[in-house]
Amino acid sequence: MSASISSVRPKPDKVLVDIVDYVRKYKIDSKLALDTARNCLIDTLGCGLEALSYPACTKLMGPIVPGTVVPNGAKVPGTQFQLDPVQAAFNIGAMIRWLDFNDTWLAAEWGHPSDNLGGILATADWLSRNAVATGKKPLTMKDVLIGMVKAHEIQGCIALENSFNKVGLDHVLLVKLASTAVVGELIGLTRDELINAVSLALVDGQSLRTYRHAPNTGSRKSWAAGDATSRAVRLALIAKTGEMGYPSVLTAPTWGFYDVLFDGKPFKFQRDYGSYVMENVLFKISFPAEFHSQTAVEAALTLHAALAKAGKSVADIKKITIRTHEAAIRIIDKQGPLANPADRDHCIQYMVAVPLIFGRLTAADYEDAIAQDPRIDTLREKIVCVEDKQFTKDYHDPEKRSIANALTIEFKDGKKLAEVVVEYPIGHKRRRKDGIPLLIEKFKINLARHFPAKQQEAILAVSLDQKKLEAMAVNEYVDLYVI
Numbered sequence: 001m002s003a004s005i006s007s008v009r010p011k012p013d014k015v016l017v018d019i020v021d022y023v024r025k026y027k028i029d030s031k032l033a034l035d036t037a038r039n040c041l042i043d044t045l046g047c048g049l050e051a052l053s054y055p056a057c058t059k060l061m062g063p064i065v066p067g068t069v070v071p072n073g074a075k076v077p078g079t080q081f082q083l084d085p086v087q088a089a090f091n092i093g094a095m096i097r098w099l100d101f102n103d104t105w106l107a108a109e110w111g112h113p114s115d116n117l118g119g120i121l122a123t124a125d126w127l128s129r130n131a132v133a134t135g136k137k138p139l140t141m142k143d144v145l146i147g148m149v150k151a152h153e154i155q156g157c158i159a160l161e162n163s164f165n166k167v168g169l170d171h172v173l174l175v176k177l178a179s180t181a182v183v184g185e186l187i188g189l190t191r192d193e194l195i196n197a198v199s200l201a202l203v204d205g206q207s208l209r210t211y212r213h214a215p216n217t218g219s220r221k222s223w224a225a226g227d228a229t230s231r232a233v234r235l236a237l238i239a240k241t242g243e244m245g246y247p248s249v250l251t252a253p254t255w256g257f258y259d260v261l262f263d264g265k266p267f268k269f270q271r272d273y274g275s276y277v278m279e280n281v282l283f284k285i286s287f288p289a290e291f292h293s294q295t296a297v298e299a300a301l302t303l304h305a306a307l308a309k310a311g312k313s314v315a316d317i318k319k320i321t322i323r324t325h326e327a328a329i330r331i332i333d334k335q336g337p338l339a340n341p342a343d344r345d346h347c348i349q350y351m352v353a354v355p356l357i358f359g360r361l362t363a364a365d366y367e368d369a370i371a372q373d374p375r376i377d378t379l380r381e382k383i384v385c386v387e388d389k390q391f392t393k394d395y396h397d398p399e400k401r402s403i404a405n406a407l408t409i410e411f412k413d414g415k416k417l418a419e420v421v422v423e424y425p426i427g428h429k430r431r432r433k434d435g436i437p438l439l440i441e442k443f444k445i446n447l448a449r450h451f452p453a454k455q456q457e458a459i460l461a462v463s464l465d466q467k468k469l470e471a472m473a474v475n476e477y478v479d480l481y482v483i
Helices: 014-025 031-051 085-097 113-133 141-161 172-186 191-203 220-240 257-261 276-280 291-309 326-332 348-358 374-380 389-396 429-448 453-463 466-471 474-479
Strands: 317-324 383-387 405-411 420-422
Touching (some): 014 141, 014 172, 031 085, 031 141, 031 429, 031 453, 031 466, 085 113, 085 220, 113 141, 113 172, 113 220, 113 474, 141 276, 141 466, 141 474, 172 191, 191 220, 291 317, 291 326, 291 348, 291 405, 326 348, 326 383, 348 374, 348 383, 383 389, 429 453, 453 466
Parallel strands (some): 317 383
Antiparallel strands (some): 317 405, 405 420
16 A cells, blocks of 8 residues: 655745745845856847848747737837737747857756846846836846846756756756746745746746757757746746745655656755856857857867868868867767758757868858758768867866867878867857957947947947946837837
8 A cells, every 4th residue: 555645735945945045135246247247148139139130030029919019018129029028038038049159058957048038138128118107217237137147047056067958858947947036036026936936937847858959950949948938937927926836846756856857866056056157158259059069160260271271172181080078979969961050050060061161150051052062061971079088077177167179180191280179169268358359249240230320339338338238227228229
């Protein structure tokens, strides 16, 4: 006879309590974190503006029901849409993730913490417009920056020691979790309501990584984070109605997250929540490519120049060896046909072949017009990945957090080019001095895609000035991006 199950409602799991108490009580006073958050904000919005050039992205934009107008709703940068905060979060989240060009966090689990901006900005804008309409003070952009730091921290600290990909779950579940906590705080949930909201995010259905891997790689990976951050806004609003939560959502025997989805193992933590993740986040500055390949692409561009100097072409190549880390092999080492852009921007062989041939790697290089060049697949077949254990160790070292790749080219005549090693990509904390000017230039290029010169100047005047940006009302800042 089975033992009876206690019906006594338990205290909330410690993981829930720690998240909620951090969001409600922790004071963000790190200048580095807030400065980095501002750079993250402009880079993330710039990525979204570039994505609006792609019909595959824009077809998903707008209200669920065409023609719906939401008075005092959140506006979607680069468009004329004004939507409810849930759908606005989806729009913003999808556009900023579409081209795989926003920031990255690499650890036991990887992901893109700026994905949370969809929910944070949409909610803050919606709250601000309604506040102004009723004669109250709007939120400021400093509130948005603080929310970004905290969302980065929740997603990133959980990711440090817990691999969701190894059990087949997609990292966007951490976006949903972090966004729910931060958005819930923005809309004024009590402590108990916020614990309920976070529990709802964990008991919710979680995305599989099916759409990120062969043979099913597809474009959902480009809007999955938008879906997650918008779902977070919805769950926070549900909790605000007084809807109950599920206190042992993680630890409940048989039915909890750990037993159902995490092989019965509890989450492990390397550090307490603070501002570490934002301070150390990785920016994708030069290439719209899966981050584990960034240093490989950089090395490939160096070798493209070396090929010309040596009087060689890609037709002379016999073999290319990529010395890399374990995560890159697990995620982006691909052989065989690549079905679409989503497949190509997660194939290290493709992302090395293109710059070796053309001396560049842009978002357009993943499209069919470029992919049909037969030289790419011919070169892909000659590229072999091998793990370097030291690279893997340094990848996980919290003091280094390198993403190293090393490329060696061998020619048919037996000669070789000297191996090119790149340990830290241009967007790494260790290369901030070189990287931030390039990040700002990337932002300027993305602004110029959509806005006339006067509007660009107005956006830049605020966005590049920390004090001005922090003091500006959220709705006024978002209005700068309206077409």
